Amino acid sequence: MKRATVTIPALTSQLHVARDAVTEFTGDLLDSAGQKRIILAIDEALSNIIIHGYKNDSSGEITIDMQSDGPELKFIISDNAPSFNPLEIPPPDIDNYLESGQTGGLGIDIYKRIMDVSYERKETGGNRLIMVTTAEKKSSGIQHS
Amino acid sequence: MSEAILKISESVEGGVCVISPAGDIDAHTAPKFKEAIDKQISSGAKNIVFDFSSLNYISSAGIGILNATLNSLKGKGGKMAIAGANAAVLDTLEIMYFTRKVPALKDIKSAVAKVKAG
Secondary structure: EEEEEEEEOOOOOHHHHHHHHHHHHHHOOOHHHHHHHHHHHHHHHHHHHHHHHOOOOOOEEEEEEEEEEEEEEEEEEEOOOOOOOOOHOOOOHHHHHHOOOOOOHHHHHHHHHHHHEEEOOOOOEEEEEEEEEEEEHHHOOOOOO | OOOEEEEEEEEEEEHHHHHHHHHHHOOOHHHHHHHHHHHHHHHEEEEEEEOOOEEEEEOOHHHHHHHHHHHHHHHHHEEEEOOOOOHHHHHHHHHHHHHHHOOOEHHHHHHHHHHHHH
8 A cells, every 4th residue: 555645735826736746646556647637636626625615724734645555546635624515516507607608616526527526524623525536437537427 | 835837928820819828727826827818808819829738737727717718708709729738738628628619729820720710
């Protein structure tokens, strides 16, 4: 089993630090296309936590626990922001999104389509997002809605 | 603390505004991308080609700005196209359904021809 952890402050300016850490961790585990999608999924999850969870309060922190065990690749994203379960958000109306020129609303849907996602409310407060991908999913690509 | 890098240049090719972002467009750098686009639209640009040949990464924050720009240009009777996106950026555009609405061409010349064709 391979494991690494990275913690970033709740600043969008630090998203690239998390992307670099995920790139380094997955370098020998995924092909380039699969790796880029995982980076996108993690980045979308972190962006949502920073902007909507912490509301850009830079005193907040987010920790990403990266684990590789056999064909399974798991990312556990923990924060202390107010409780929020992204799995309760319905999928976006894509036609309306494209026609109306909306600027946001796709992030959660994207990471849910790229990875298998589950959510836990932390007993001590905050949230834990568990994002998993498998060897099968790496080769078959994302699900289109 | 270091920050993600995004550099943006603008040019005119065949009478069409070309915006060339280099680096990463994420939730942090997206406002800078929007500012560059707004500046060109305010200056009268009706058709825009986005040269993504030096773009390393784009998240939904960047796609959202492209989506709003498309809506704005359509309102003026304008068009947009994407040129030179690498495989990863093109994959992201497809995941976010954006290639349903905007053509992604191999190079600037083809993209300029596409928007001028009407």
